[in-house]
Amino acid sequence: MTGQDASSESNSVSSAPIDFDRLDLIRDRFATDERFTQIVDQPEFASERLVCVYDTRFYPSSVQNARVEIVWFENGDFSLHYYENHVEGTFDHRWDRHPSDHNARDHIHPGPDAPTPGDDSSHPSDWRDVLSMALAEIEARQRAFWDG
């Protein structure tokens, strides 16, 4: 057992407070990135989630807005939730690491509407790799709006 955010504790049912410090760091790194027009964290003195709003120029007019919401806990658990609002309907995708009775600790709720139960998965052990994996998958979907 190393100290990293390993998923090897997948069967334990534990919880921890939100990791305000990790969310601060992510906010600082994302704040000046061209992908996002806005990073909202409330309450700002100790964030419970970062709402990262994507610039609409990455989407055709069929998508009204899109965002990824980031929640991280001190024990390494997380929930990354990507949302799109369309003229008619929505699209969701969620990458999770937390206890549940329907899935392994690491799992995915694929769109549309992020159903329960989701699919078991194995996310990277390093939190930065988890985050870049999610952003890369979102970018792949954004690119697919323009391929044709």
Added chain:
Amino acid sequence: MEEPRSELQADAEERTTSPDFDALTSPEELVRGERTRDDFFDAVLGLSNPATASEVADLAGHGVDAAREYLEWFEQMGIVKQVTESPATYERNQSYLNWRRVQMLQDEYSTAEILELLKAEAARVDDLAEEFDVASPEAVSISKHASATDQSIEDVWVAVSAWKTARRRVDLLERALATESGDAADQRTAV
């Protein structure tokens, strides 16, 4: 992730102004800081169990000698604490990070604002505590509570996490208030 349905895709006219994805900072770079120090700080921030210098070196993507130097420096600053001697293992020093946030609260908010935040968070703690018939979130067995109350483990986990988070906020805000009024009290009633 699924590809967008065809009716959502850009039409021919929109495609003439397709965004330039290749000009963006890559996700791998975006999530990381620019300096070696950031790599080590990120590594120790992700530690939820004691780790050796070589494990920290792996997480940071740098050599073990650098890891030892940074761990020593971080320990002096209070960012990590040493847990065992040989092999030496370290973990994130949450008390230091909490202390730093108390300082930040005092710098950025007035006493009146901190008091308002505290009232709101204390009310949240009370609301969440009502859901569970125990003194603290640590005493909740998530799986037992889920089956006893016919809820999903996920729902109980969300509530217990929210309870722990609200209690952490109350603790930070109370400390920010206590230190502020404490400074004044020290001057008046120093014994």
